[in-house]
Amino acid sequence: MKSCVDYDVIVVGGGHAGTEAAAAAARSGAQTALITHKAASIGEMSCNPAIGGLGKGHLVREIDALDGLMGRAADRGGIQFRMLNRSKGPAVRGPRTQADRFHYRTAVQDLLAELEDISLIEAEVADLIVSNGHVMGVVLSDGREVSATSVVLTTGTFLRGVIHRGTERIPAGRYGDQAATALGERLEALALPLGRLKTGTPARLVKTSIDWSRLETQEADEAPVPFSFLTETLPLPQIACGITATTAETHRIIADNLHQSAVYSGAIGSKGPRYCPSIEDKIVRFPDRSSHQIFLEPEGLDEPWVYPNGISTSLPDQVQEALIRSIPGLEGAEIARYGYAIEYDYVDPRALSHSLELRALPGLFLAGQINGTTGYEEAGAQGLIAGLNASRRARGLSPVWLERREAYIGVLIDDLVTHGVTEPYRMFTSRAEYRLSLRADNADLRLTPRGQTWDLVGPARREMFHMKQERVARARSILTETSVTPQEAEEAGISVNKDGRRRRLLDLLALPIVEFEQLSSLHPDIPSIGADLRPILEADALYSGYLDRQEAEIVALKKEEDTVIPADFRYDLVPGLSAELREKLDRIRPHHLGQAARIEGVTPAALALLLVTLKGRP
Numbered sequence: 166m167k168s169c170v171d172y173d174v175i176v177v178g179g180g181h182a183g184t185e186a187a188a189a190a191a192r193s194g195a196q197t198a199l200i201t202h203k204a205a206s207i208g209e210m211s212c213n214p215a216i217g218g219l220g221k222g223h224l225v226r227e228i229d230a231l232d233g234l235m236g237r238a239a240d241r242g243g244i245q246f247r248m249l250n251r252s253k254g255p256a257v258r259g260p261r262t263q264a265d266r267f268h269y270r271t272a273v274q275d276l277l278a279e280l281e282d283i284s285l286i287e288a289e290v291a292d293l294i295v296s297n298g299h300v301m302g303v304v305l306s307d308g309r310e311v312s313a314t315s316v317v318l319t320t321g322t323f324l325r326g327v328i329h330r331g332t333e334r335i336p337a338g339r340y341g342d343q344a345a346t347a348l349g350e351r352l353e354a355l356a357l358p359l360g361r362l363k364t365g366t367p368a369r370l371v372k373t374s375i376d377w378s379r380l381e382t383q384e385a386d387e388a389p390v391p392f393s394f395l396t397e398t399l400p401l402p403q404i405a406c407g408i409t410a411t412t413a414e415t416h417r418i419i420a421d422n423l424h425q426s427a428v429y430s431g432a433i434g435s436k437g438p439r440y441c442p443s444i445e446d447k448i449v450r451f452p453d454r455s456s457h458q459i460f461l462e463p464e465g466l467d468e469p470w471v472y473p474n475g476i477s478t479s480l481p482d483q484v485q486e487a488l489i490r491s492i493p494g495l496e497g498a499e500i501a502r503y504g505y506a507i508e509y510d511y512v513d514p515r516a517l518s519h520s521l522e523l524r525a526l527p528g529l530f531l532a533g534q535i536n537g538t539t540g541y542e543e544a545g546a547q548g549l550i551a552g553l554n555a556s557r558r559a560r561g562l563s564p565v566w567l568e569r570r571e572a573y574i575g576v577l578i579d580d581l582v583t584h585g586v587t588e589p590y591r592m593f594t595s596r597a598e599y600r601l602s603l604r605a606d607n608a609d610l611r612l613t614p615r616g617q618t619w620d621l622v623g624p625a626r627r628e629m630f631h632m633k634q635e636r637v638a639r640a641r642s643i644l645t646e647t648s649v650t651p652q653e654a655e656e657a658g659i660s661v662n663k664d665g666r667r668r669r670l671l672d673l674l675a676l677p678i679v680e681f682e683q684l685s686s687l688h689p690d691i692p693s694i695g696a697d698l699r700p701i702l703e704a705d706a707l708y709s710g711y712l713d714r715q716e717a718e719i720v721a722l723k724k725e726e727d728t729v730i731p732a733d734f735r736y737d738l739v740p741g742l743s744a745e746l747r748e749k750l751d752r753i754r755p756h757h758l759g760q761a762a763r764i765e766g767v768t769p770a771a772l773a774l775l776l777v778t779l780k781g782r783p
C-alpha cells in the first residue's frame with residue numbers, strides 16, 4: 166500500500182459510485198486512493214441482489230461502454246438474466262440479472278485489483294481539508310491527513326444514517342455498519358445544502374424454511390444476454406425465483422399495526438422512493454388492492470438467505486413475523502434478519518455542475534446516493550463521471566459530461582443538477598427524450614468512442630470495439646446497398662406490394678413481421694452477420710423513419726442548445742427577464758441554453774432574451 170500522502174484523486178466510499186469513480190479515475194491516469202470503512206465490503210449490494218431493470222439496464226450498458234466495472238461484475242455474478250419488456254419495442258427493453266451477492270462483490274474487488282494506480286485505505290473519513298475555498302484532501306478518524314487535488318465523496322446512505330424499525334433508532338450506515346456522523350457534521354458546517362431522505366429493505370428469509378413446492382416460479386431467459394460487450398460466456402448457472410403474494414390477512418396485520426411503523430408513526434419525516442415503496446406504503450396508497458406480488462429471490466447460489474422483493478418494511482420484529490407468515494409458502498419461514506428503514510443526509514444536487522463538482526467548493530465531487538438518487542446503477546453512472554472529472558481536474562484538463570441526447574447517464578445527471586430531487590431519484594426510460602436512439606443494445610456504438618477520447622477505455626475493449634465497428638459498418642452497407650424485387654422478396658417468404666419497386670434489405674427488415682433470418686437467402690453474407698449485431702440492426706431498421714426525424718430535431722435544437730452561458734454571466738443585466746427567473750437562473754447557473762430551457766418556468770421568450778444578451782456580449 167502507498168503511504169498516505171499526495172494522490173491525484175481520493176475517492177471516499179467503496180460502494181457502487183465509489184468503485185466506478187476510483188476505477189474511472191485510475192483508468193484515465195490518476196494516482197487514486199480509495200478510502201472506505203471496510204475493504205471486505207467493497208462492492209456490497211446493500212439491498213436487493215439484482216443489477217439492471219427498466220432504464221437501469223441502459224445505465225449498466227453505458228457504464229460498460231465506457232469500460233466501467235458494473236456490467237462485467239454483473240456478468241460474473243449473474244444467476245438469473247432476464248430481458249424485461251421483451252414484448253415491447255427494443256428501445257424500452259431492460260436487461261436485468263439477479264446476482265449472487267458474494268460473486269458480485271468478489272468480481273468488483275477483482276476488477277479493481279487489476280487496475281494499477283489504485284491504493285486502498287481502510288479507514289473512516291471524518292473531515293475535509295479545505296484551503297482558500299478549495300478541497301485539498303481528507304482527514305481520517307485517527308487524525309491522519311491524506312492530500313489530493315480532487316476528492317470524490319460517495320457515502321451512500323451512511324451520512325448521519327439512522328436505522329428505524331418500530332420504535333428502535335440505531336445510528337448506522339446500513340445494517341451492521343457505522344454511520345458517517347463526523348463527515349455529515351462537517352458538510353453541514355461547510356453550509357452545503359443538505360436534506361434527509363429515506364429508503365427501506367425487507368426482512369431476509371432462511372431459504373430452507375420456505376415451502377418452495379407451493380410457489381409459482383419464474384425462470385431465467387433461455388438465451389441469457391450478458392451486460393458487458395466484452396463478456397463471451399456467463400460463468401454461473403441460471404436459477405429460478407419463487408413468486409408469491411400478500412393476502413387479506415397480511416393487509417389486516419399491517420393496517421392494524423401502522424401506528425408501530427417507523428414511517429407511519431411520524432418518526433421519519435423524510436421522503437422515500439415512490440417507485441420502490443414499503444409494504445406499509447402500498448397498503449395505504451392502494452387500499453383497493455387485495456394482494457401485492459412478491460418475488461422470492463435467492464441471494465446467491467450457496468447463500469442461505471432469500472430476499473422477498475416487494476415487502477420492505479419498518480414495522481417492529483413481531484409484526485414482521487406475523488405478516489410474513491400470512492403469505493402463502495412462508496407460513497413456516499424463519500427470519501434471518503429483520504427489515505428496516507434508513508434515513509440519511511443527502512446534498513441537494515443543484516449545487517453541482519454537470520461534472521458533479523460542487524460549484525461552491527472546487528475540488529469536491531459528489532456521486533451516488535449522496536446526490537439524492539437510489540439504486541446501484543444510478544450510483545455507478547455518477548461515480549464514473551465524477552471519478553473521470555476528478556482525474557481530469559488533477560491532470561489540468563477541462564470538465565466533460567454527456568448530453569441528454571447522447572446517453573441515459575446524461576439524462577440522469579442533467580435531471581439531478583437542473584431539477585434537484587424531492588424523493589430518491591431512479592431512472593426510467595420515460596425520462597429520456599431521445600430514447601429511440603439511446604438503446605441498451607447500441608450503448609457501445611454510442612459511447613465507447615467517447616470513452617476512448619477520454620482515456621477511459623483499456624486495450625482489450627479498444628481492440629474488440631474496433632473490430633465490431635468494422636463488422637457493423639459492413640452489415641449496414643449490405644442492408645442499405647442491396648435491394649430486391651417484390652418477386653425476390655416473396656421467394657424469401659416476405660410479402661410486399663407487387664408494385665415492381667425494388668426494396669432495400671433495410672426496408673424489408675423495418676417491416677414488423679420480418680425476422681433477420683428471413684433475409685438470409687437475399688445476400689450471401691447475411692448468414693455470417695454475428696448474432697450480437699442482429700438486435701442493433703433490427704432496432705435501427707425498425708426506428709429508421711423516426712430516427713431520421715429525431716436526428717433532425719436534435720440538430721435543430723443543438724444549434725441553440727450548445728450556446729454556452731459563461732460562469733460569470735449576469736442575469737440581472739438581461740433586459741425583460743422576470744425577477745423570479747433571474748433569481749432561479751442565478752441559483753441554478755445553467756451551463757448552456759439547453760439546460761436553461763429545461764428549468765421549470767423558463768419560456769421560449771425568456772430563452773430568446775438570454776440568447777440575444779449572450780450574443781451581444783463582447
Ligand code: FAD
Nearest residue numbers: 178179180181182202211212290321323345533534540544
Ligand atoms: P453505498 O453503496 O451505500 O456505499 C457507500 C460506501 O461509502 C460504503 O462502502 C461505506 O462504507 C462508505 N463510506 C461512507 N461514509 C464513509 C466515510 N466517512 N469514510 C469511509 N467510508 C465511508 N436501492 C434501490 O434501488 N432500491 C431499493 O429498494 C433500495 N433499498 C435500500 C435499502 C437500504 C436499507 C439501503 C441501505 C439501501 C437501499 N438501496 C436501494 C440503495 C442502494 O443500496 C444504493 O442506492 C446504492 O448502494 C448507492 O450506492 P453508493 O455507492 O452511493 O453508496
